[in-house]
Amino acid sequence: MVAKKDTSPGTGKPGGNAVSEVIRLRVNHAWHEFVTGRDIQPSETLAYVLRERLGLTGLKVSCDEGACGACTVIMDGKAVLSCMTLAVEADGHEILTIEGLAQDDPVIAAFAEQSEPGYGTAMQCGYCTPGFVMTAKALLDANPHPTLDDIKEALSGNICRCGCYTAIAQAVLHASQKISTRGGAHE
Amino acid sequence: MSNSFKPRVPRKYVGGYRPRIDGLDKASGKVKFADDLTTKLSFPDMLYARVLKSPYPHARIKHMDTEAVEKLEGVRAILTYQDPEVKKLKVTNAGWTDGVDILSYERMMWYPMRDRRVIGDCARWVGDEVGLVVAADTEAIAEEALRLVKIEWEVLPFVLDPIEAMKEGAPSVHPELRETNVLPEDPVGGPDVFLQKGEVDKAFSEADVVVESKSVHHNPNQGSLDNWCCVIEWKEDMLTVWSNSYEAHQTRMHMSQMLDLPLSKVRVVCSYVGGQFGRNDTGEQPFFLYTALLAKKTGRPVKFRHNNRESFLNSRQPAIYTARAGAKKDGTITAMTFKSIGDAGAYADQTMFALKFGPAEIAEVTLAHIPNLKMEAYGVYTNKLPACMMRGVANSQFNLSFGQIVDILAEKLGMDPIDLAIKNFGHEEESLPNKSLVEVLHEGARRIGWENRHKPGAGPVYEHVRKRGMGFSFHPGWHAEWQEVRRGRIQVSFMLNPDGTVMLEAPTVETGSGSNTCNFLGCLEALSFLAVRPEDVHYSPVVDTERSLRDCVQTDSSVSYLQSEAMMVAAADLKKKICELAGPKMGVKPEELDIEEGNIFIKASPDKRMEVKTWLMEETDLAPIVATVNRVPLDLNTGIPFIATFAEVEVDTDTGEVEVLKLVVLHDCGTVMHASGAEAQQLGGQVMGLGEALYEEIIYDEKRGVPMNFNWIDYKIATMADFPPVDPVLMEIWRGGGEYGACGIGESTLTCTPRAVLNAIYNAINVRVDELPVKPEKILKALGKI
Numbered sequence: 001m002v003a004k005k006d007t008s009p010g011t012g013k014p015g016g017n018a019v020s021e022v023i024r025l026r027v028n029h030a031w032h033e034f035v036t037g038r039d040i041q042p043s044e045t046l047a048y049v050l051r052e053r054l055g056l057t058g059l060k061v062s063c064d065e066g067a068c069g070a071c072t073v074i075m076d077g078k079a080v081l082s083c084m085t086l087a088v089e090a091d092g093h094e095i096l097t098i099e100g101l102a103q104d105d106p107v108i109a110a111f112a113e114q115s116e117p118g119y120g121t122a123m124q125c126g127y128c129t130p131g132f133v134m135t136a137k138a139l140l141d142a143n144p145h146p147t148l149d150d151i152k153e154a155l156s157g158n159i160c161r162c163g164c165y166t167a168i169a170q171a172v173l174h175a176s177q178k179i180s181t182r183g184g185a186h187e
Numbered sequence: 188m189s190n191s192f193k194p195r196v197p198r199k200y201v202g203g204y205r206p207r208i209d210g211l212d213k214a215s216g217k218v219k220f221a222d223d224l225t226t227k228l229s230f231p232d233m234l235y236a237r238v239l240k241s242p243y244p245h246a247r248i249k250h251m252d253t254e255a256v257e258k259l260e261g262v263r264a265i266l267t268y269q270d271p272e273v274k275k276l277k278v279t280n281a282g283w284t285d286g287v288d289i290l291s292y293e294r295m296m297w298y299p300m301r302d303r304r305v306i307g308d309c310a311r312w313v314g315d316e317v318g319l320v321v322a323a324d325t326e327a328i329a330e331e332a333l334r335l336v337k338i339e340w341e342v343l344p345f346v347l348d349p350i351e352a353m354k355e356g357a358p359s360v361h362p363e364l365r366e367t368n369v370l371p372e373d374p375v376g377g378p379d380v381f382l383q384k385g386e387v388d389k390a391f392s393e394a395d396v397v398v399e400s401k402s403v404h405h406n407p408n409q410g411s412l413d414n415w416c417c418v419i420e421w422k423e424d425m426l427t428v429w430s431n432s433y434e435a436h437q438t439r440m441h442m443s444q445m446l447d448l449p450l451s452k453v454r455v456v457c458s459y460v461g462g463q464f465g466r467n468d469t470g471e472q473p474f475f476l477y478t479a480l481l482a483k484k485t486g487r488p489v490k491f492r493h494n495n496r497e498s499f500l501n502s503r504q505p506a507i508y509t510a511r512a513g514a515k516k517d518g519t520i521t522a523m524t525f526k527s528i529g530d531a532g533a534y535a536d537q538t539m540f541a542l543k544f545g546p547a548e549i550a551e552v553t554l555a556h557i558p559n560l561k562m563e564a565y566g567v568y569t570n571k572l573p574a575c576m577m578r579g580v581a582n583s584q585f586n587l588s589f590g591q592i593v594d595i596l597a598e599k600l601g602m603d604p605i606d607l608a609i610k611n612f613g614h615e616e617e618s619l620p621n622k623s624l625v626e627v628l629h630e631g632a633r634r635i636g637w638e639n640r641h642k643p644g645a646g647p648v649y650e651h652v653r654k655r656g657m658g659f660s661f662h663p664g665w666h667a668e669w670q671e672v673r674r675g676r677i678q679v680s681f682m683l684n685p686d687g688t689v690m691l692e693a694p695t696v697e698t699g700s701g702s703n704t705c706n707f708l709g710c711l712e713a714l715s716f717l718a719v720r721p722e723d724v725h726y727s728p729v730v731d732t733e734r735s736l737r738d739c740v741q742t743d744s745s746v747s748y749l750q751s752e753a754m755m756v757a758a759a760d761l762k763k764k765i766c767e768l769a770g771p772k773m774g775v776k777p778e779e780l781d782i783e784e785g786n787i788f789i790k791a792s793p794d795k796r797m798e799v800k801t802w803l804m805e806e807t808d809l810a811p812i813v814a815t816v817n818r819v820p821l822d823l824n825t826g827i828p829f830i831a832t833f834a835e836v837e838v839d840t841d842t843g844e845v846e847v848l849k850l851v852v853l854h855d856c857g858t859v860m861h862a863s864g865a866e867a868q869q870l871g872g873q874v875m876g877l878g879e880a881l882y883e884e885i886i887y888d889e890k891r892g893v894p895m896n897f898n899w900i901d902y903k904i905a906t907m908a909d910f911p912p913v914d915p916v917l918m919e920i921w922r923g924g925g926e927y928g929a930c931g932i933g934e935s936t937l938t939c940t941p942r943a944v945l946n947a948i949y950n951a952i953n954v955r956v957d958e959l960p961v962k963p964e965k966i967l968k969a970l971g972k973i
Contacts, residue, residue, distance in 0.1 A: 043327070057223035058216025060461070062412040063495040067899035070412055098216035111214035115206045117191030118915065120867030125699025126213030127412040127461025133214060156908035159899065161410050161462050162699050163871030165907040 023091045027054060028100030046090050047071045047082035050097060058098035058130040069158030072131040073097050079138035098130040106178035107137045110171040122171040124162035132158050136172045144179050192862050192917040200711040204862045208704045220459050221431035225418040225490055234263050234322040236478050236491040237329035241310030241317050244345035244570035244892030248308040248318050248338055255335035256321060261328035264484040265321045268308045272480055276305045276445060281536040281573060283470035286742030287674050289437050290470060292444040299373060300535040302361055305473040311360055311533035312570050313893045316473060322481040322489050345570035345892045349530040352569045360533060360568035370535055370566035376543030382550055385559030390522035394513030398595045401509050403958040404584040406502035407883040409577050410904055413461020416492035417475055421482040427454045433463050433696040435730040435738045437470040445476050455732045463698040465576035467501060468742055469536060499897040502885060503577035504541040505530040508588035512596045520611045522559035525588060529566045532573035538566040545581025552663045552827045555615030570892055572885060578875060579934040582662060590660030590942030605632055608661060614826035623828040623855045623921040631659060634851040634914055635833035644953025652841040658946025660939035661831035666745040666931030667923040671820040678736035679753045680815040681761050685807060687800030689719055691726040693750040694738040700933045701864035702746035703728055708861055709751025713758035717799060718785030744931025747860045753818040755926045761814035772806060821924040828855030828921030828930060832939035836947040840970060843963030845881055845948060852936060853916040858929040862917060865932060869915035872936025874905045880941040884960050
């Protein structure tokens with residue numbers, strides 16, 4: 001367990017025992033404090049805390065064991081599986097969930113609009129979609145002009161049972177174009 | 188992509204390429220699924236239920252000691268198989284309905300096979316819910332509680348293989364019901380030999396060519412990401428259920444009947460569903476019942492949610508098919524037989540429906556011109572995961588056999604299988620060739636490059652070991668309107684507000700199939716006489732039995748048009764009502780009025796027009812105008828169109844790996860309701876189609892009867908990296924009845940894929956693999972390399 005007690009910028013109480021340790025999570029640009037043992041349990045995953053304690057239900061818990069990607073959020077700029085991350089591990093870290101993206105975020109817009117002939121729509125049931133959007137967002141932040149192979153590589157940890165892979169890849173390419181047109185990604 | 192679909196009848200809204208209506212809400216994570224609506228924040232005093240799952244494939248509880256469970260802090264209620272409220276529950280089964288119609292306990296489809304107790308004392312597969320449920324403050328405590336229960340099991344003999352299970356002396360899966368594991372003849376599907384036409388034996392003896400085949404379809408899982416769940420609150424005499432069931436009214440009926448409550452005292456609220464795919468389309472589920480009983484016992488809302496591993500609740504109905512076909516030298520097929528053995532798993536579900544109803548329907552709409560025909564089917568209990576429906580009831584299994592025997596026969600006759608198909612197959616009320624089949628197969632051939640297909644095993648070899656081949660399979664589509672009559676009344680309603688905005692009521696739980704988008708487009712199309720714009724329509728996706736009309740269940744892939752057809756009737760009624768209101772005020776009879784493009788006018792003087800919404804606001808009592816329609820689907824036998832998949836594969840003869848290079852997926856839809864959504868289905872279905880063909884499989888430890896891979900690390904679902912180029916082809920050749928004359932396609936997008944891929948593999952390597960999924964070791968075995 002790697003709660004960074006003394007060095008993390010946002011950590012509340014230095015040292016301290018496990019029962020009363022304060023965990024601070026910066027979620028969508030706002031700090032949230034939790035006292036372990038009282039507000040959260042050390043065994044709780046980041047996914048659980050985000051959904052059940054903060055009500056951020058955009059991310060989904062489906063497999064709960066790192067196989068499907070539906071719970072993907074961005075932590076310190078990287079796509080992570082929030083079901084495989086303990087909340088205490090995220091202490092002091094910057095977390096972005098889909099609720100933290102702007103309504104006109106180019107990735108969201110590209111997924112929503114995807115409909116041109118030959119590709120289908122970028123989602124059907126939509127349960128996996130927030131996970132794909134966040135994975136795609138992290139990819140585009142790091143690589144604003146990915147090739148189709150780059151996209152396949154980055155998004156192959158996410159499962160879409162409805163099978164909208166062709167359209168999702170296309171939506172990521174469109175998002176890349178939108179970012180270029182707008183002159184940079186923004187949250 | 189080139190060759191995009193062009194509608195036969197151009198319409199303003201229906202049929203085009205456009206985003207989904209819920210695209211933005213889904214892309215931004217705003218859509219609330221049942222699990223999102225039922226967090227601890229929304230239900231602070233909520234408890235969590237867990238159920239005991241059997242570790243044995245067949246065992247009976249001799250004794251259960253729950254003392255430690257009761258003492259565990261945080262456990263709020265337990266229910267065991269010995270409690271009176273559990274014992275009181277009627278013996279049920281997993282075959283109430285196929286999702287099409289709402290059915291009661293007495294009228295459930297498979298009433299002769301009531302084979303399941305809710306939380307009984309006997310387990311019949313590893314994972315069977317048995318013995319005990321608990322409600323606790325957290326899921327973790329509830330799980331801990333299950334670990335503390337002490338059980339003395341009587342471990343019973345079990346059987347996994349359906350052929351072994353049929354043999355005399357095999358361990359009986361339901362000894363208290365039947366000695367044999369072979370399911371009885373059923374009242375709906377008919378006797379074991381359920382179809383017999385002409386003189387089959389004579390026809391075979393007179394045929395110039397006779398061929399035989401065997402195919403084994405297996406047990407893929409639906410794999411919905413949205414694990415099935417419910418939260419139930421039972422306050423005073425009112426029971427409220429929030430769930431991701433896609434059958435709101437059937438769920439209400441099930442709970443009312445099993446818990447002996449008036450329908451008016453059961454409220455079921457269903458929001459979006461994260462993928463259905465046939466997952467327990469059977470109109471019942473024990474978890475609703477025991478969660479309700481725990482809610483009653485505790486007086487608190489109780490949540491039950493399967494985890495991902497428990498979501499392996501059922502699979503496609505595995506089936507072993509043997510087929511035989513006889514033909515004249517000129518390719519006229521004179522006789523066909525199909526025999527199937529279906530592996531029901533531990534509970535019968537809709538096994539016999541899958542084995543009999545589906546093929547019987549295909550006989551009617553595809554094999555009608557084969558003069559001598561025989562079909563027989565047997566369902567068998569085994570101690571495995573119950574098998575049921577998955578994106579279709581029986582079509583994939585039948586197609587695996589049908590597409591194979593056509594391919595084998597064509598080769599033996601020295602014919603192109605496309606020509607053989609066109610020469611022989613079509614609907615009973617039409618002459619051959621079937622126009623839809625001709626166009627679908629010829630378009631598929633053109634797009635895959637069929638003229639380059641070589642003889643089996645005779646194609647070029649790449650990198651010394653990689654061999655290419657092409658294959659196809661075809662099938663009748665299904666779920667035209669006349670096939671949906673059993674659904675009963677489709678209910679929709681328009682409420683026109685005086686400012687011209689519209690409240691659309693067309694209840695259907697959105698599972699991803701996009702019927703909500705189709706309904707929205709259908710509404711705009713139907714109300715085009717009022718010039719209603721997309722921003723004028725309010726349409727709630729949540730079905731709530733307390734206020735909703737009957738939900739049109741998104742099974743049979745047909746909600747895309749069923750409610751839109753009803754809306755055309757509702758629109759005519761709405762127009763009539765507006766004219767009836769306006770007539771007296773305008774000093775004319777209502778029938779002398781008409782409405783176009785949002786303006787009302789006297790037909791005799793069409794130049795003088797008044798905007799409807801202006802008139803409503805200025806001249807009326809401002810009450811909304813409501814048009815509600817109950818419409819039974821049109822019972823007009825229009826036949827059915829055809830569908831096909833063409834595949835090109837490359838087989839590595841050193842490793843046995845199969846790479847699918849390209850798929851062409853063709854659907855004659857009658858009318859395309861939403862082109863982007865339909866293509867999404869055609870493309871997306873290939874994740875399952877290819878999964879069934881090549882990757883997905885539930886594997887058992889044969890010695891212990893334990894399923895080994897109820898998780899998505901070991902159960903392989905294709906990702907983006909595995910997905911090949913797919914050419915989706917929408918066509919409008921056939922036409923059904925009604926305004927649109929459409930049919931469903933969602934289920935059928937994957938029906939032909941496994942067989943197309945397997946025929947292509949044969950074409951590549953000149954050896955057939957009969958059994959799904961075609962994993963590398965099966966190829967190597969077929970090639971004699973291992």
